[in-house]
Amino acid sequence: MSTRPPRIALITTGGTIAGSANSATELSNYSAGRLAAADLLGAVPQLAALADIRSEQLFSLDSKDIGPAHWLILLRRVQALVDDDGVDGVVITHGTDTLEETAYFLHITLTTAKPVVMTAAMRPASALSADGPLNLYQAVQLASRPAAGRAGVLAVLGDRILPATQLSKRHPSAVDAFSSSATLTIDASDIQLHALAPYRYSRIHLAASVHSLPPVELLTVGAGSSTALVSAVVRALARASLLTGAAGLVLGLPGNASLPASWEAAIEADLPPSVPLVLASRCGAGVRPVHGERANNWLQSTTLDPLKARVRLIAGLGAGLRGVRLKRWFERG
Numbered sequence: 001m002s003t004r005p006p007r008i009a010l011i012t013t014g015g016t017i018a019g020s021a022n023s024a025t026e027l028s029n030y031s032a033g034r035l036a037a038a039d040l041l042g043a044v045p046q047l048a049a050l051a052d053i054r055s056e057q058l059f060s061l062d063s064k065d066i067g068p069a070h071w072l073i074l075l076r077r078v079q080a081l082v083d084d085d086g087v088d089g090v091v092i093t094h095g096t097d098t099l100e101e102t103a104y105f106l107h108i109t110l111t112t113a114k115p116v117v118m119t120a121a122m123r124p125a126s127a128l129s130a131d132g133p134l135n136l137y138q139a140v141q142l143a144s145r146p147a148a149g150r151a152g153v154l155a156v157l158g159d160r161i162l163p164a165t166q167l168s169k170r171h172p173s174a175v176d177a178f179s180s181s182a183t184l185t186i187d188a189s190d191i192q193l194h195a196l197a198p199y200r201y202s203r204i205h206l207a208a209s210v211h212s213l214p215p216v217e218l219l220t221v222g223a224g225s226s227t228a229l230v231s232a233v234v235r236a237l238a239r240a241s242l243l244t245g246a247a248g249l250v251l252g253l254p255g256n257a258s259l260p261a262s263w264e265a266a267i268e269a270d271l272p273p274s275v276p277l278v279l280a281s282r283c284g285a286g287v288r289p290v291h292g293e294r295a296n297n298w299l300q301s302t303t304l305d306p307l308k309a310r311v312r313l314i315a316g317l318g319a320g321l322r323g324v325r326l327k328r329w330f331e332r333g
Contacts, residue, residue: 006088006144009081010055012037015063015095017132019124030124032062044133050140063095068213071105082112089115089143096120100167104308107153107164108315115148118155122175131175138186151196159186204319214317215240218310220252227266234270246317250278252306257281280306299330
């Protein structure tokens with residue numbers, strides 16, 4: 001008795017994986033997002049033996065130009081696909097520059113037990129040794145395995161499976177640009193896939209009535225950074241929040257998310273009490289206990305790096321969480 005092939009939906013958004021240069025030896029001077037979904041599939045005819053794939057092109061962007069407005073569109077489209085009984089898994093191609101942010105946003109906002117796998121490339125499709133075709137092939141391989149759905153959104157890059165919570169780009173051009181402390185090789189068995197950390201917490205729900213996400217800015221605080229940045233960002237947030245009714249600020253701080261005394265004074269003076277502030281470590285982890293009357297709006301990033309802390313705050317505010325409810329949800333992840 002024959003078994004039907006997995007039914008995989010492919011969404012393309014642009015990026016280097018769909019990029020093209022004038023020369024096959026040109027690895028840096030190229031245009032991202034030039035190839036259509038059909039072109040990506042055509043370059044990997046072996047995919048036909050893996051799955052029944054239906055594709056669509058949602059964006060054609062360099063991922064440096066992708067932001068929260070695009071996340072919301074992508075979320076709604078992926079959610080519709082995973083809710084379809086005719087879809088067994090979803091693969092998303094994306095640029096590498098902001099892959100970790102998009103992946104984490106989807107990880108905390110999608111509601112599904114089906115595999116959702118993102119992939120990308122460090123070299124354009126026109127390159128002599130393009131890495132995109134194999135990454136795409138392996139992403140479809142992974143999305144075809146139901147066991148991959150238990151860990152939330154995953155990424156496949158360079159023969160490795162990387163959870164969205166661990167995804168981080170560490171080199172601007174190397175093929176092995178992403179690092180993770182929790183990875184499996186793509187040939188991992190289903191038993192090994194079950195060793196991936198399961199999704200532990202309830203996802204945040206963004207209602208259909210949410211048409212835009214609140215502005216949240218990120219400031220990295222270096223040795224002696226000027227506190228004038230605080231008042232400038234607060235003014236910008238105040239203007240932007242008129243459209244969404246909420247705004248937030250994330251600080252990437254040294255050490256254990258340590259807030260310099262001058263910055264603490266500036267924030268106390270300039271940041272409205274209604275605007276939540278996340279204290280995140282530049283190291284990617286760290287907890288700083290917060291006391292006092294503003295504690296409910298001073299959030300601890302725990303294990304999240306500043307980029308993911310910003311994404312999490314955007315999602316929480318977008319879902320309507322405020323005050324104690326926002327603090328409790330935010331600090332769980």
